[in-house]
Amino acid sequence: MLPERTCKELCNDPHLFVDGISHHDLHQGKLGNCWFVAACSCLALRETLWKKVIPEWKKQEWDPKRPHRYAGIFHFQFWCLGDWVDVVIDDRLPSIDGNLIYCHSNVKNEFWSALLEKAYAKLAGTYEALDGGSTADAIVDFTGAVAESMDLSDGKYKVNISEQTKLFEVLLKVYKRGGLICCYLKAASPRDMEAVTPLGLVKGHAYSVTDIKKVSLGEKTLCFGKTSKLFMIRMRNPWGKREWRGAWNDESEEWRKVSKSEKGKLGLTVRDDGEFWMTFEDWCNNFTNVDVCRMINTSCLSRHKTWEKGEARGKWTNNVDALLNRSGGCFNNKIHL
Numbered sequence: 001m002l003p004e005r006t007c008k009e010l011c012n013d014p015h016l017f018v019d020g021i022s023h024h025d026l027h028q029g030k031l032g033n034c035w036f037v038a039a040c041s042c043l044a045l046r047e048t049l050w051k052k053v054i055p056e057w058k059k060q061e062w063d064p065k066r067p068h069r070y071a072g073i074f075h076f077q078f079w080c081l082g083d084w085v086d087v088v089i090d091d092r093l094p095s096i097d098g099n100l101i102y103c104h105s106n107v108k109n110e111f112w113s114a115l116l117e118k119a120y121a122k123l124a125g126t127y128e129a130l131d132g133g134s135t136a137d138a139i140v141d142f143t144g145a146v147a148e149s150m151d152l153s154d155g156k157y158k159v160n161i162s163e164q165t166k167l168f169e170v171l172l173k174v175y176k177r178g179g180l181i182c183c184y185l186k187a188a189s190p191r192d193m194e195a196v197t198p199l200g201l202v203k204g205h206a207y208s209v210t211d212i213k214k215v216s217l218g219e220k221t222l223c224f225g226k227t228s229k230l231f232m233i234r235m236r237n238p239w240g241k242r243e244w245r246g247a248w249n250d251e252s253e254e255w256r257k258v259s260k261s262e263k264g265k266l267g268l269t270v271r272d273d274g275e276f277w278m279t280f281e282d283w284c285n286n287f288t289n290v291d292v293c294r295m296i297n298t299s300c301l302s303r304h305k306t307w308e309k310g311e312a313r314g315k316w317t318n319n320v321d322a323l324l325n326r327s328g329g330c331f332n333n334k335i336h337l
Contacts, residue, residue: 002094002095002096002101003094003095003096004092004093004094004095005093005095005098006072006090006091006092006093007091007093010095010098010100010108011108011109013109014062014091014109014111015061015062015109015110015111016054016057016060016061016062016074016110016111016112017057017110017112018105018107021044021047021050021112022044023041023042023044023045023210024106024236024240024273024275025044025106025107025112025113026040026041026044026103026113026238026240027103027104027106027113027238027239027240028103028239028240029100029101029102029103029104030101030102031102031103032131032132033102033117033130033131034206034238034239035132035133035134035135035138035206036103036120036130036135037103037206038135038182038207038208038236038238039138039139039142039180039182039208040103040113040116040117040138040142041208041210041236041238042139042181042182042210042293043139043142043143043180045210046178046180048178049142049143049180049295052077052084052143053076053078053116053142053143054077054112054116055075055076055077057112060074072090072091073088073090073091074088074091074119075088075119076115076116076119076120078119078120078123078141078142079140079142079143080141085123087119087120087122089115089118089119091115093111093115093118094127102114102117102127103116106240117130123141134291135182135184135208135291136182136293139182139291139293140293143180143293143295144296145179145180145293145294145295145296146293146294146296147291147292147293147294148291148292148294149289149290149291150289150290150292152183152287152288152289152290153186153288153289157284158285161281164280164281164284165231167284168212168231168280170292171209171212171233171292172212174292174293174294175212177295178295179292179293179295180209181209181212181290181292181293182206182207182208182290182293183206183207183209183235183283183287183289183290183291184205184206184207184288184289184290185197185201185202185203185204185205185286185287185288186203186204186288186289187203187204188203192204198245199244199245199246199286200242200244200245200246200249201286201287202237202239202242205237205238206238207235207236207237207287208235208238209233209234209235210234210236210275211233211234211266211267212233213232213233213234214229214231214232215230215231215232215258215262216229216258216259216262217230217257218257218259230279231279231280231281232248232266232278232280233277233278233280233283234275234277235275235276235277235278235283236275236276237274237275238274239274240273240274241272241273241274242274243272243274243275243276244276244277244278244282246278246282247278247279247282248278248282249276249277250268250269250270250271250276250277251270255268
């Protein structure tokens with residue numbers, strides 16, 4: 001059994017959050033749960049969502065002025081079988097030589113990610129149960145979203161620019177509406193797991209999508225108001241390091257085509273923090289699977305709801321897009337509820 005230490009034993013000034021919450025806070029440890037950490041990175045992007053998973057976080061935060069009120073207990077919420085389930089844990093975390101061995105923050109005295117992982121492990125049964133899993137399942141457990149898994153490996157999106165454009169518009173719309181997106185690069189065999197491609201991507205590994213943009217190339221002038229647009233997507237490796245080395249990597253010369261103000265809007269940083277931009281075309285050509293999670297109102301799905309007899313009136317349509325817009329879901333048989 002692994003040794004455990006309380007947060008207070010691991011550092012002198014523990015906090016749930018240090019300078020707020022960020023998707024950069026998460027670093028995968030020695031557990032093979034990149035899928036979980038990628039889902040957490042997506043969760044951290046949406047304040048309304050993580051506040052549901054970490055309820056009343058201010059009350060759960062350490063208060064140095066009232067140390068007697070601290071009981072070493074934290075609670076988290078997960079969407080499980082049609083209802084929000086409260087999971088209570090203590091603050092004892094697996095560690096070796098005073099360092100956390102599983103998911104941890106890049107700041108030593110910040111513990112929200114490690115505590116969230118422990119709560120999710122309790123829900124699953126053990127930490128070992130998190131060794132391998134589905135990013136879509138984790139996001140559904142965090143949010144109650146409707147998840148759709150899409151296969152990019154059949155070549156449809158690799159050569160057909162029209163299909164690429166359609167997919168980009170779909171993902172951009174999902175992202176703008178508060179949805180969460182993760183992707184995966186399938187390994188050819190178990191021996192190929194975590195092998196690194198010549199362009200720096202890790203096989204058998206999940207990545208979180210942290211932004212999707214149409215990036216303007218060149219400077220706008222008074223005479224020429226329009227600039228060309230490039231479809232771009234930003235990814236994050238749960239390891240917090242090892243980035244894409246192809247076109248448009250952090251130090252790529254291609255960024256000279258983008259104005260300084262546009263770079264500022266994109267939040268471009270030149271450091272090995274696991275986050276990187278790449279063109280959507282390169283993304284389609286390198287990744288094999290994507291999980292698209294659309295947000296819905298979970299209060300409508302509670303198992304405590306009752307059905308009332310009623311009547312619906314309106315014009316029938318067989319237009320799939322129209323039906324999707326009305327129902328808030330889709331008819332893909334890979335949806336996870």
